[in-house]
Amino acid sequence: MLKRREKSERLPAAARRAQLIEVGRAVFAKKGFEATSVEEIAEQAKISKPIVYEHFGGKEGLYAVIVDREVEHIVGRIVEAVATGSARERLERAVIAYLSYVKERPDGFAVLLRDAPSAAPRGEMPALMYDLADKVGDIFTQQFRDAGYDAKAAPIYAHALVGMVAFVGQWWTETRRPPPAEVVAAHVGALAWMGLRHLPKKPTLQK
Amino acid sequence: MLKRREKSERLPAAARRAQLIEVGRAVFAKKGFEATSVEEIAEQAKISKPIVYEHFGGKEGLYAVIVDREVEHIVGRIVEAVATGSARERLERAVIAYLSYVKERPDGFAVLLRDAPSAAPRGEMPALMYDLADKVGDIFTQQFRDAGYDAKAAPIYAHALVGMVAFVGQWWTETRRPPPAEVVAAHVGALAWMGLRHLPKKPTLQK
């Protein structure tokens, strides 16, 4: 019963690099940064450990590359989605962009969600979301001011909106027989839009 | 320059246990489960490592106790909040309960938020939230059916709602000069309520 690595093709550097990124993404997604060992990634890629060091300098290096790529991916999609159209269209297209990212790259999504290395307070994804919400908050603040609402409440609504999308996205990936992204986006868009349109000038607690 | 532990009081077992839970919560909150060492907890508590093992059997043991307590805390508060009142009152009181938990026990909150040990797909908090959203989804499904809306969309709204609260809560703990919990709850309540009340029977994508 001796453990033998199946022999695998020799690959040119670029291809090996690409493969390691793929494999690494999968493993980091499944176990998180801390719990992942370089050995395991090497094993999955059917090569030996030093190769990983050759290409990425170590665990953090590989991780950084993976995260960077994923951030590019998702930010790119969302930026593209909100480039044109009415405010509500932009919202709904952003939701669709987010959902399709999440569906198409579940491992990347998981990596972004998880704890980053070195005791970071949150994963990359929550951090991105938070920043995004802050930006949305700035826009809302202006709009609220113009419309005579309490501008100090704008960040609340901005974070609520982003949180809504983030959470629905998570549900959407995990539920069996998920509805099409467009349907989800339409519902989320409706909820947000109707909610925001019908806000009282000064909300007060019930009872 | 020799490193010497300041001598500390001897404590009866119960008190030491309590102290270790406090200290452990703080350290786990700051570094996450994997990155925390038993040594560090012992050091912070001004005792030596084996004491931790005596009381909790190890890192996982201590962690489990801490998480369990926090879950009790937050679930208890929310259950109490939704015990009575109109639907909207319950919602707003649940938000207040959540926010005050988050504010009063930031370390506990952080522990629940972070990755659990052993490659769990998410932290305890997201898991709790997800379960909660599923429950809300069941309620919504019934309501939607009665009101002639598409019942299949109910989970979307339920998760949206919970996500909204979760995310706003996170923002609220981290923002400087946060508004009072009641104000936040009123805004979130208004957004959700107005949004849900004015939903079209069949939302469709804009454009």
Add this chain to the structure above:
DNA sequence: ACAGTAGCTTACGTCAGCGTAGGTTTGAGG
């Protein structure tokens, strides 16, 4: 045919961190 290089391997040094064995201090009660 053979040199040179890209791709890869085995084997190791090192260290952090878990968990434990066994002994030491402190104080309370007879």
Add this chain to the structure above:
DNA sequence: CCTCAAACCTACGCTGACGTAAGCTACTGT
């Protein structure tokens, strides 16, 4: 004063995982 138990400590064994040294293999071009 002596016993005994609770609280605590020092010191160690061991594993897993990072990162590196040194050398092997197979392809490519002349």
